[in-house]
Amino acid sequence: MKRLLLAFTLLAMAGLANARPQTSVPAVTLHGHRFTTEFATDDASREHGLMMRTELAADHSMLFVFPDLQPRWFWMKNTLIPLDILYFGADRKLVSMQLDVPPCKADPCPSYPSDAPARYVLELPAGTARRIGVQAGDELTVEGDIGAVR
Incomplete structure (x- = not known):
């Protein structure tokens, strides 16, 4: 009986050792740096974005996750903090x-386009991309x- 219990315990421990930890908080990694993230995957959440945050x-x-690959542009209406906007x-x-896109203080607010079609857009605090050395071609994890993306 003791041998059976020991064998079962060892098997259970081996299973735990091989188990992948579950991540409950969404995150992205870019250029070796990890950021917790919020997903904007539908029209309403993409439209609201980081508006009104201080x-x-x-x-x-x-x-921001879009259902298709297209030229994208963002603007900063009602966005109170400067941001880096990265297109993937x-x-x-x-x-x-x-980079270093300022808040829009009065209409009309300028738009900030991508140079190429994008499906994903990442917003970070202004200055982050330069600080971590982000370059064209870097992959986002x-x-x-x-x-569902709508």
């Missing part, structure tokens, strides 16, 4: 950047369930 933690981001193709490689 701060964005240095290790936090928002990832369908393969999640960086195709364009708009996404942790968490993006879910």
